[in-house]
Amino acid sequence: MNLFEIVNEIEKVDPEIHERLNPRRAAIKNITSFGSKVALAAMPFALGTMFKKAYGAASTADVIGVLNYALTLEYLEAGFYNAGSAKPGLFPGSDVLYINKITADENHHVTFLKNVIGSLGGTAVAAPAVDYTGGNNKGGGPFATVFTNYDTFLAVAQVFEDTGVRAYKGAAPILLGNQVVLTAALGIHAVEARHAAAIRKLRNDRANGATAKPTILPYIVSTASLGNDTGVAVANGNYAGEENVTQGGVNLSSLASAAVVTAAFDEPLTKDQVLALLVGSFIVN
Amino acid sequence: MKTETNSTTGGANMARRSFLRYAGAGAAAVAVLGASSCRTGHIEPPTDYTDIGSGDIGILNYAYALEQLEAAFYLQVVATPYSGISTAETAYLTDIKDHEVLHRDFFKTALGGAAIKGLTPDFSTINFSDRASVLNAAKLFEDTGVKAYDGAGYLIQNPDYLTIAGKIVSVEARHASLIANLITPGSFVNPDQVDENGINRSASIAEILGAVNGFLKTKVIASSFNYDKV
Numbered sequence: 001m002n003l004f005e006i007v008n009e010i011e012k013v014d015p016e017i018h019e020r021l022n023p024r025r026a027a028i029k030n031i032t033s034f035g036s037k038v039a040l041a042a043m044p045f046a047l048g049t050m051f052k053k054a055y056g057a058a059s060t061a062d063v064i065g066v067l068n069y070a071l072t073l074e075y076l077e078a079g080f081y082n083a084g085s086a087k088p089g090l091f092p093g094s095d096v097l098y099i100n101k102i103t104a105d106e107n108h109h110v111t112f113l114k115n116v117i118g119s120l121g122g123t124a125v126a127a128p129a130v131d132y133t134g135g136n137n138k139g140g141g142p143f144a145t146v147f148t149n150y151d152t153f154l155a156v157a158q159v160f161e162d163t164g165v166r167a168y169k170g171a172a173p174i175l176l177g178n179q180v181v182l183t184a185a186l187g188i189h190a191v192e193a194r195h196a197a198a199i200r201k202l203r204n205d206r207a208n209g210a211t212a213k214p215t216i217l218p219y220i221v222s223t224a225s226l227g228n229d230t231g232v233a234v235a236n237g238n239y240a241g242e243e244n245v246t247q248g249g250v251n252l253s254s255l256a257s258a259a260v261v262t263a264a265f266d267e268p269l270t271k272d273q274v275l276a277l278l279v280g281s282f283i284v285n
Numbered sequence: 286m287k288t289e290t291n292s293t294t295g296g297a298n299m300a301r302r303s304f305l306r307y308a309g310a311g312a313a314a315v316a317v318l319g320a321s322s323c324r325t326g327h328i329e330p331p332t333d334y335t336d337i338g339s340g341d342i343g344i345l346n347y348a349y350a351l352e353q354l355e356a357a358f359y360l361q362v363v364a365t366p367y368s369g370i371s372t373a374e375t376a377y378l379t380d381i382k383d384h385e386v387l388h389r390d391f392f393k394t395a396l397g398g399a400a401i402k403g404l405t406p407d408f409s410t411i412n413f414s415d416r417a418s419v420l421n422a423a424k425l426f427e428d429t430g431v432k433a434y435d436g437a438g439y440l441i442q443n444p445d446y447l448t449i450a451g452k453i454v455s456v457e458a459r460h461a462s463l464i465a466n467l468i469t470p471g472s473f474v475n476p477d478q479v480d481e482n483g484i485n486r487s488a489s490i491a492e493i494l495g496a497v498n499g500f501l502k503t504k505v506i507a508s509s510f511n512y513d514k515v
Contacts, residue, residue, distance in 0.1 A: 097471040105474055108483035169451040173444035186435040187484035189451065191474060193458035194485070198473045201466055211371040217380065218463040219456055248395045248449050255394075256387045264384040265452040 057177030064122035066171045069271050070185065071113040073167055075127040076282060077160050078106035083132060087147050095150075095202055102157075102195050109188055116181065129284035132156065134234070137284040142234045154203050159235045161196035162220065163274060165189060166238075170268035193266070222262035237277050241267045332515070333502060335401045337490075339509035341443050346401045347490060348450065349392035350505045351433055354497055355385040355426050357406040362423070367416045374467065381423075381460050388453055405502040420468050427461035428478050429493060430454070436487035440510070458485065 058066075081103035084090055091099050114124045134156075135141025145152045168189035175182040197218035204216035220242050221229045227242030228235055245253050245261045252261045269277075279285045337346040359382035366375060393400050412418035434454035441447045462473040479485055491512035498504050504515040 094470075098473075101471065101474050105479070105483035108481070112482040112484070165455045169448065169455065172438070172451050173447050176439075176441070176444055176447060179439040182439045183435060183487055184482075184484055186438045186451070186454070187480075187487060190431050190435055190454060190458040190485035191479055191483055193455035194462035194473050194479070197459035197462035198466060201463060208373075211373050213372050213376055218377075219380070219384070219459045247391055247452065248445070250391060250395050252387065252391060255390050256383060260380075260383040260387055263380065264387045264456055266455040267452065268448060 058175050058181075060120055060122075062174055063178055063181055064117055064120055066174050066185070067113050067117045067120075067122070067181070068125045069171065070168065070188070071110065071117065071125055072128055072283075073164055073274070073278075074106055074109040074113060076130060076278065077164060078103070078110050079127065079130055080132055080156070080160060081106055084147060084153055090147060090150055090153060092150065098198055098202060102198070105191055105195065109191075112184075116184070130282060131284055132282060134281040136280050141281065151203075151206065154199055154206075155230065155232055158196065158199045158203065158230060159232070159238050161192055161199055163238045163269070163277065164192040165196055165266055166269040167271070167274045168192060169266065170270050170274070172268075217263070219263040220266065221259050224258040227262070227267075241269070332504070333405070334504040334506055334515060335404070337401060337505060337507045337510070338399070341441055341446050342396070342399050343507065343509055344437050344441050344450075345392060345396055345446065346399070347437060347493075347505075347507065347510075348434065348453070349389070349396060349400060350404060351430055351493070351497065352385060352388040352392055353404045354406060354500060355430060356382070356389040357404075358408065358411075358422065358426055358500075359385050361408060361413055362419055365413045367414050367419050369416060377463060377467070378423075381463075384456060384460070401505075402503070404505065407500055407502045410499075417468075420464060423464045424461065424468060425496075427457055427464055429488075429496060430457040431461050431478070432486055432488040433490075433493040435485055436489055436493070440490075 081099065085099065085103055117124045129137065131137045131139070131141060132146045133139060133141035133144045135144070143152050143156050146156050147153065168185055172182065172185055172189070175185055200216055200218045201214075204214045208215055217229070220227070220239065222239070222243040224243060224245070226236070226239075227244075228239035229242075230239070243258070243262055244265070244267055245251060245258060247265055255261070256264075275283075335350075337343045337350060359378060362378050363382045366378075370378075408422075411422045431454055434450050434457065438447060438450060438454075441450060461478070465472045465475065465478075474483075490507045490510040494505050494507060494512050498515055506513055506515060
């Protein structure tokens, strides 16, 4: 391993690498001059630590970027529940309490994220144009009855909540180094998961009642080959990867069934993956 | 000292190395310490305790401790179902048991020699034949798990470990939501767990261990995270 060769390679794509590493330059020199004393095996660790110091803490711009991405998703969700709530009689009486609480949470998320972005000196993005039928503003998308049929509404809600969980999970590592924002993001992530489980239970109870054996479960129970457990094939992409059975390099297939292994771990999606799933369908482009 | 035989890690050496690849020398040092500590089965000293350690390994052991507690609880719940349990509740609690046991086994396998010892639970305050007692305890454990993972996330240095914690905490949140709704329909995001911004509350390692040690004969301390006595 040649440390400076690596730094030079990075310099080609990041001219500021030396500035980033500047506080650590002494450390680099020390490693070079005392090279014979540094165990070769320790080099990757030392290198990783230096790069983590240089790149690990999220820049304010990166944090604002993640927050605006999150805000876009929350606009989508809040707008969805607000539109559903505006349709008299769409929700059965027993479910109104559930939907109202989720609606309130999503609107609070929008307000909170806008405030945090502002406090960091950023500019909050505007709410996107949306089409909750999934038809990219042409109407008559796959969920054409979303605001006239409660079961369709719940199916879309479930996909939004499960996808929201995946989105926050995927973005969290970008926030490492910012305790306040990361902790808040993880807190929203958990609430989206609480919502997802509640929506899933509402759907199950409509199909099976509350006491019989459930068939729609509060967690994502994938098969070995298909992440999507909703039965809504158009949402396959939203669940792609949930069938993963390897965690931290450990294949868990020998410890439990695919149903258990996949349900016990939720999988992340990157920002690009999430936007590819939403833009051109629910978010108008 | 009794040596623990681990039948599940026979082929896991490579996987474990992959999991711990960034931890390097630190993990090795912890492993040496871990190997010298007492294991379950040994006669318990007057004060039975274990320290989660420091750095990312400490956080992973913290998670392992919580998962051990949850797994032990649900194993008991499923083994001795409360009176009047519904078909749905049996299915849910069995699923949750399976998830928590897998979380426990995952951490044990992944941490390998760096793992803390097996913890002995103390569920003497829980009436396993009573639905309310069981579900209230389940709610406490799930809510505690969510607050613990969310509160410790910022302490993790390796982004891969943060992602793994994220993969598990959302499942704990799903459990928490389900259990809350079984106790009181519609209580899945109540103010006891979710603040006025719609954000799940979080808690420090010291707060969490202070709460869960009451359910453990083996006390868990975290001397590197401001919780060094029970």
